[in-house]
Amino acid sequence: MANLHLDVNGNNQQRIINSTANDRRPTWHPYKNIILFESDRSGINNLYTYDLSNRILKKVPIDLKGNKFHAQFAPNGMELIFNYKVRDNNYNIYTVSIKGKRRKKIIANAFENSYPRFTRRGDAILYFSKKHTENVNGEVYVHNIIINKDKRLTNSTVNNNFADWSNNGVRIAYSSTTESGNQEIFFMNKDGSFKRQITFDSGGSTLPTWSPKDINLLIIGQRQGHDQICKILLKEKL
Secondary structure, eight states: OOEEEOOTTSOSOEEEEOOSSOEEEEEEOSSSSEEEEEEOTTSSOEEEEEETTTTEEEEOOOSOOSOEEEEEEOTTSSEEEEEEEEETTEEEEEEEETTSOSOEEEEOSSSBEEEEEEOTTSSEEEEEEOTTTTTSSOEEEEEETTTTEEEEOOOSSSOEEEEEEOTTSSEEEEEEEOTTSOEEEEEEETTSOSOEEOOOOTTOEEEEEEOTTSSEEEEEEEETTEEEEEEEEOTTTO
């Protein structure tokens, strides 16, 4: 599968990586021209870095045999966080250096714990987990890495997932299932208070990502029967 570079308007696409494998979920290095992504080119999902300056592709040498995914660089650029699939419906969260050293379990239990996302300071992560719902519904949690303490931010009978910090650390955007059965985008304060729905689309919306100045959100929206990348202007939402 090819990774593409393109202008903001969608024109001038350029292939970054050309392979017959499935290359997915790229994220940027915080201060270098490097991307981190997952690929099944070795038969299972492993993590790779690609330097756009010198076109060097490297596998992150993690000493775990199963699938790794949902990876993100730490703000220091020297470590990354990722999901590891233990078995079906059982995913743990690890950190590791970009050289595969100092691997550490951050979240580990018998349930699904997924989509870890660092604060901009790197002292905590957001993730969603089904540990308190017996793998039925996802709930959003914040985990303080420094003091090894969890806090549950959502508590409902529907799926809450794919949470992302605002860059100023004040708000969290996340997906939640509404009465219509669709996933929609919600905001809450960093402590889990003042939850409010901000999208009301017939096809649903998910996977929110903040722009650098917290002015826009990128989301995946179901539009006319297909997943589409959409931008939301937040000036009137905050």
